[in-house]
Amino acid sequence: MATRSPEELRRLEQRVARLERALSPMPRPAVTTERLRLHPLVPLLLSFVVLACGYLGLGLPQHYYQPLFAGLVLALAYHRQFWTLANDHWRWPLVATNFLIVCLFFKLVIGGGTRYPLDWLRVPAVRKTPLAEGSPWYEQVFPHFDIEWQAIPAVTDLSVDITMIQTMLLIATLAGALFRFQPFASLTAVLLLVVSIPTFLGFNWDWVVLFLVFGGIALYLQTGELTASPHPPAAKRG
Numbered sequence: 383m384a385t386r387s388p389e390e391l392r393r394l395e396q397r398v399a400r401l402e403r404a405l406s407p408m409p410r411p412a413v414t415t416e417r418l419r420l421h422p423l424v425p426l427l428l429s430f431v432v433l434a435c436g437y438l439g440l441g442l443p444q445h446y447y448q449p450l451f452a453g454l455v456l457a458l459a460y461h462r463q464f465w466t467l468a469n470d471h472w473r474w475p476l477v478a479t480n481f482l483i484v485c486l487f488f489k490l491v492i493g494g495g496t497r498y499p500l501d502w503l504r505v506p507a508v509r510k511t512p513l514a515e516g517s518p519w520y521e522q523v524f525p526h527f528d529i530e531w532q533a534i535p536a537v538t539d540l541s542v543d544i545t546m547i548q549t550m551l552l553i554a555t556l557a558g559a560l561f562r563f564q565p566f567a568s569l570t571a572v573l574l575l576v577v578s579i580p581t582f583l584g585f586n587w588d589w590v591v592l593f594l595v596f597g598g599i600a601l602y603l604q605t606g607e608l609t610a611s612p613h614p615p616a617a618k619r620g
Contacts, residue, residue, distance in 0.1 A: 422472035425603040429479035432597045436486035439589030443489045445545045451492075452484035465604045476604065483597050490590065492552060494544025494581045503538050504531035547577055 443449060456477070459465050468476050511526040533539065551574040558567030 420603055422468040422476060425600050426476055426479060428596060428600040429483060432483055432593060432600050433479065435589045435593040435596060439586045439593050440486055440489045440493065443485050444495050447492060447545060447549055448485050448488040451488050452481055455484050456481050465601065486593065492545050492548040494548050494578065496541050497544050498541055500538055500540050503534060505534055507532045544577065544581065548574060551577065
């Protein structure tokens with residue numbers, strides 16, 4: 383086999399290098415991203431709209447469990463950096479509105495309050511109608527009686543704290559989801575929904591739907607970076 387001269391080997395290497403450059407893909411320009419954050423005034427104003435919708439649809443929180451759980455969720459969300467803290471004087475107004483929004487959300491979940499399930503139970507009772515002054519003599523001979531429906535003591539006044547039951551079912555559902563015990567978590571979630579149906583019927587859902595939609599948007603606007611647009615670097619002049 384004939385050996386090639388050094389000059390032939392050098393020309394062959396140049397051909398291979400040119401062929402590799404021709405077949406290699408074009409280099410892609412570097413992409414840089416920059417955070418485009420909204421001004422804190424935008425989620426703050428939207429939070430006021432959310433609170434108005436929540437008040438019209440749900441009313442005010444009526445149990446101390448609701449602000450208690452709202453404070454725990456708020457502390458966890460900021461600790462885990464699910465929501466970013468605004469700078470300067472915008473921080474505390476946003477924290478306050480977020481706290482009120484989460485309070486109203488828990489009003490939806492555990493806002494059953496105290497119910498009287500046997501309030502409808504009444505018994506008839508006969509009552510003598512007192513005579514007015516100057517009544518004729520025959521009305522005094524034949525008195526008038528009326529029948530009234532009266533409550534039964536210790537039975538009609540029986541109360542059930544629906545908020546307590548909802549809270550126990552909510553904690554059980556969260557515990558089952560935490561330990562990945564799905565059948566138990568699904569059962570307690572269904573029981574929570576069934577127990578909450580009478581409470582749901584008392585809400586104004588035209589406003590509740592707006593509260594949930596705008597509330598989700600207001601909280602999402604406070605999470606991380608919203609968008610990132612690519613900006614290719616400027617071409618260098620030769």
